[in-house]
Amino acid sequence: MVSMKSWTLPKSRRDDPPHYSKAQVATVLEQVATLLKLTDANPFRIRAYENGSRTIASIEQDLWELSTSGKMTEVKGIGKGIASLIGEALGEGTWGDLQKLYDDTPAGMIEMLAIPGLGPKRIKQLHDELGIDSIAELSTVCHEGGVEKLDGFGAKSQQKILDGIDLLARFQGRRRLNVGLLYGEAFEALVARIKGVEHAQLAGSARRRRETIGDLDIVAAVRPENVDAVTKAILNTPNIAEVKGAGDSKVSVILEASILEQHMDLGTLDSGVFSAIGGDDYSSMESAGTIDAQVRLVPPEVFAFTLAYFTGSKEHNILLRQRAINMGLRLNEFGLIPEEKAGDMKGLEAAQFSLPATTEEEIYQHLGLAWVPPELREDMGEVDAAETNKLPRLVMPTDLKGCFHNHTTLSDGVATLEQMAGAAMDMDWQFLGIADHSQILNIGGRQIGADAEDMLAQGEAIRALNEVWADGGKDFRLLHGAECDILPDGSLDYDEETRRQLSHVVASVHQLTTWRSRDEVANTEALITAIEDPTCTILGHPTGRILQGRDGFDVDLHAVLRRMGELNAEGELKSVEINASPYRLDLDWRFLRFARDQGVPICINPDAHDTSGLRDVWFGVQIARKGWLEPQHLLNCKTGEEIEAMLS
Ligand code: DGT
Ligand code: CA
Ligand code: ZN
Secondary structure, eight states: OOOOOOOOOOOOOSSSSOOOOHHHHHHHHHHHHHHHHHOOOHHHHHHHHHHHHHHHHHEEEEEEEEHHHOOOGTTTTTHHHHHHHHHHHHHHHHTTHHHHHHHHHHHHHHHHHTTTTTTHHHHHOOOOOOOOOOSSHHHHHTTTTSSTTTTTOHHHHHHHHHHHHHHHHTTOEEEHHHHHHHHHHHHHHHHHHHHHHEEEOHHHHHHTTTEEEEEEEEEEEEEGGGGHHHHHHHHTTTTTTEEEEEEEEEEEEOOOGOOOSSOOOOSSOOOHHHHHGGGGHHHHHHHHOOOEEEEEEOOOOOHHHHHHHHOOOOOHHHHHHHHHHTEEEEEEEEEEEHHHHHHHHHHHHHHTTSOOOOOOHHHHTTOOOOOOOGTTTTTTTTTHHTTTTTOOOOOOOGGGGGEBBBOTTTTTTTHHHHHHHHHHHTTTTTTEEEEBBTTTOOTTTTSSSBHHHHHHHHHHHHHHHHHHHTTTTOOOEEEEEEEBBBBBBOSSSSSSHHHHHHHEEEEEEEOHHHHTSHHHHHHHHHHHHHSTTTTEEOOOOOTTOBTTTTTOOOOHHHHHHHHHHHHHTTTTTOOEEEEOTTTTOOGGGHHHHHHHTTTEEEEOOOSSGGGGGGGHHHHHHHHHHHHTOOGGHHHHHHOOHHHHHHOO
């Protein structure tokens, strides 16, 4: 059902030690911890592997040096057993008796790890008590009502499992953009380093920056005489879970997490995101996933055509091909070929008559078009715009001067005001909006949001910091906002008096259960009530969707954006957020041009919960580009002084 292979231990392809990278070792230790949870569940052994994995992933020293000098056991978090395992792996390339653990764990149990919200402990219980060892069986037993009777389960968790299976089936092996790009860039670099590869580039949906990636498409320029050797080298890559096929010009494989140069570290997650994607188990879930990848090996003179073809989208390609036909040309992955010359010839043979192009620009030029940035190649009017020179000047990460929605230790963030400000200054920003959660937000009964009093005290602290920077001539300021919950009736959390003292209010829905059980009309009305509140400045993550976690609530976004447009026309500031967390990317890019055309200013917000989370704005910029946005459509591209004036 899902292309999720059983895990394998990496095989070394080096002749000399060290046989593995740090990331590979960390991944194996993490997998072992999860396998132990599925099969044996001795908490001490599990803890040892978990700690080992975390330690290795974050360690700065060279692993091989530590191991050969015998200092491995001095590192906190690494016990004797694991130190000796690492020594053997790095030195000999073998993994002790771990192979047995890998062989003995039913593949179906590993597949089940990918179900959102279902962790190894519960999978073990389902296996031990009901004999379930595949997703299909689990689905059947849930439908028969067999799971709700288990200890610690109930009707609710049974339904949640069914929802999770449903989500998984719908996303069928797709990975979020951040994870897809990690794999894609690692594999691209690996292919590019192979002798005989002149250059390699990631194409497909990853290059177009779709919010989720199905499979990776890599195009490599290789001279015909080198194709065999290059194919062999790709197939010898460690951490390929499976080879699906290898022909003259195409290699298809399934990649595992251990191909990543860096251990997969997802940072501090928003509490809502965290529970939607599987809580404490999310990290084993993520590294249990695999991704399919294809490499196309083509002669260097054909490379640009193959790159353009496999960048897609299919719909964009069809438009280009039609345009070529109208010009008497045949466009395919091998070239742009005059029909009268190609005649009955096909493929590379016909391509010898192709118009020359070493870059995509030249291909578009032959077709009478300006080069279309990959993000726009979705058949959304880009070909017409390229013909009439009306393509947008897309926003770039360096155009941003700040953002509006981030958290600190006052709610569920882990960094202080000073730390967040420091990280923003390191990015050369002029402003940073703090918007901690409002009082009503709680997770499982524990209050996450700040009481009004604490929220206002944060404002005092921010004013004091801003004065110091202003006195020192530093062009930087924190903006004191709050992320106020939108209550089911559309009213905002905190009393109005409190909200009036904030520089901006990010109004967001968090009580998803209520909103998702209502119809579109009720939700739309409530959102409009919320944005009409005079203190509301920004509509945060407008649908509440968590990519591969849960759907958003039903809402008529066109109606909400239209109303926001009217309010802006009346002189109020009502902005809609692109939540840049790769788990959200909400507002969806498909709505951005509509928002822009209604005159609604848009803002990209990382919704950071730690300092490194600020870098998530990059994903928001990719999505803004996909939505045709230029710097002038984004509040982030105003100067600090302009923003200060707009919000006061
Ligand atoms: P994905 O993998 O589902 O995230 O999405 P893509 O866009 O990467 O799609 P994929 O991997 O099936 O194919 C890569 C590109 O190859 C696609 O964007 C356009 C091109 N392509 C694939 N099949 C066709 C086709 O039947 N006709 C045309 N014109 N292009 C195709
Ligand atoms: Ca693809
Ligand atoms: Zn937030």
